[in-house]
Amino acid sequence: MAILRSKEIWDMEVDEIQDKLVELRAELSKNVSKSAAAGVIENPGKIRELKRTIARVLTILNEKQKEN
Template identity: 50%
Template sequence: MAILKPNEIRDMSIEEMKAELDELRSELARERAIAASGGALEDPGHVRELRRTIARVLTMMKEVQREEEGGA
């Protein structure tokens, strides 16, 4: 899964954001399971990037929902 940039996320619809969020969360769960079982991660920084991307998607979703509610 590629790390998404803010302008890529803004171009998505709410449904696409939700699907992407599900994929990112499942990937993060896999990475954490590998680390918890004592396995070596290929890229330890990837966990951090996944967390940041999840936060970024959630932030953009809230922005879009706020715009839809306010009508602005």
């Protein structure tokens, strides 16, 4: 999954953002469990970037919900 930029998230509807959040959390869970089982993953920066993207999505989602 490509990393989402703030502008891309702002252009989405609230329902789309919530769906994307579920996808990102599932991908993070998969990567964390894979790294715990194997010890070494192909791209260790991926977990960090996923966490940052989830935080970005949550921040924008909260701001959008406060607007309404």
